[in-house]
Amino acid sequence: NAQFAVKQAKQQGRPNIYEPREASAARRRFSLETELRRALDRDELELAFQPLVDLRSGEVTGFEALSRWHHEDRGPINPCEFIPVAEESGLIIELGRWALCKAAETLSRWDKQAGQKLPLQVGVNMSAIQMARDNIAHTVQEALSCSGLGGDRMILELTESAIVQDPGRATRVFEALKGLEATVAMDDFGTGYSSLAYLQRLPIDVLKIDQSFVRAMHQDADSIAIVRAILSLADALGMKTTAEGIESLELATTLAALGCSTGQGFHFARALSPDDALAYWDNRRGKGLAG
Ligand code: C2E
Ligand code: MG
Ligand code: MG
Ligand code: MG
Numbered sequence: 621n622a623q624f625a626v627k628q629a630k631q632q633g634r635p636n637i638y639e640p641r642e643a644s645a646a647r648r649r650f651s652l653e654t655e656l657r658r659a660l661d662r663d664e665l666e667l668a669f670q671p672l673v674d675l676r677s678g679e680v681t682g683f684e685a686l687s688r689w690h691h692e693d694r695g696p697i698n699p700c701e702f703i704p705v706a707e708e709s710g711l712i713i714e715l716g717r718w719a720l721c722k723a724a725e726t727l728s729r730w731d732k733q734a735g736q737k738l739p740l741q742v743g744v745n746m747s748a749i750q751m752a753r754d755n756i757a758h759t760v761q762e763a764l765s766c767s768g769l770g771g772d773r774m775i776l777e778l779t780e781s782a783i784v785q786d787p788g789r790a791t792r793v794f795e796a797l798k799g800l801e802a803t804v805a806m807d808d809f810g811t812g813y814s815s816l817a818y819l820q821r822l823p824i825d826v827l828k829i830d831q832s833f834v835r836a837m838h839q840d841a842d843s844i845a846i847v848r849a850i851l852s853l854a855d856a857l858g859m860k861t862t863a864e865g866i867e868s869l870e871l872a873t874t875l876a877a878l879g880c881s882t883g884q885g886f887h888f889a890r891a892l893s894p895d896d897a898l899a900y901w902d903n904r905r906g907k908g909l910a911g
Pocket of ligand 1: 687891
């Protein structure tokens with residue numbers, strides 16, 4: 621809030637003048653918090669589903685569920701803006717539980733519509749704050765019981781920051797998630813501060829290569845070197861890999877040739893509504909990587 625912004629400006633040694641731009645940014649943040657709380661109460665958030673594509677076969681293997689907030693006056697608000705607001709206010713606990721339930725419910729509904737257990741998983745993002753303050757494994761268990769979905773259908777995406785704060789707790793949570801047969805993925809891998817030793821110690825199934833490396837691959841030799849290093853590290857440790865931010869067929873083909881298991885990015889599709897996501901899966905069947 622505004623008072624906090626002033627205090628922070630003082631602490632950072634900036635002039636003791638309350639700048640209008642800061643004031644309005646702080647005000648927007650404060651009202652976003654109030655409005656996000658209300659949106660959660662009224663069930664106004666939605667999930668969009670971005671396809672995860674097997675880079676060998678071209679088949680869709682699942683979707684990442686991404687939270688979407690269409691504000692009635694302000695229009696769509698970017699997750700990069702409202703997720704930090706949710707984290708700072710503690711609302712991320714409620715948002716995270718909602719996202720898990722909604723994602724599990726959606727996949728379970730698709731199964732029912734198709735009259736079979738579809739060969740699809742759904743990934744949900746977990747914030748480091750949830751790792752610290754919620755019992756994630758219990759929350760996942762609840763989402764599974766109320767939707768009737770099997771744990772093997774869920775991917776939990778965690779970041780390195782969720783490990784470094786309390787590695788002991790992270791170990792217990794990851795093991796509990798494995799007990800539920802869920803897949804554990806390290807999101808934005810390569811951008812955090814975790815030690816490589818954790819990779820060996822924790823039951824991690826998938827490394828998601830951050831899109832900053834993927835997108836720079838065709839311009840910059842360093843990024844290719846980093847991607848290659850992550851792929852061979854994952855291979856040596858028996859983990860799968862997902863490359864984020866694939867925006868061209870050329871990148872998809874290169875990553876497939878380098879042995880990356882799964883791809884995600886605008887080249888395949890943006891995050892889609894539940895109906896469009898299911899149609900996308902159906903459409904890609906048997907078409908290969910270029911289709
Ligand atoms: P993330 O988990 O790394 O998700 C991938 C982000 O990259 C998504 O942005 C997705 O739309 C975007 N993306 C995917 N492919 C491409 C591409 O080819 N090019 C470009 N330029 N972008 C691509 P989005 O949906 O805006 O989400 C941003 C971040 O917000 C997510 O990054 C995640 O950290 C966070 N987030 C979103 N929903 C949730 C949620 O329900 N819970 C939590 N804790 N975090 C969430
Ligand atoms: Mg993610
Ligand atoms: Mg990511
Ligand atoms: Mg990211």
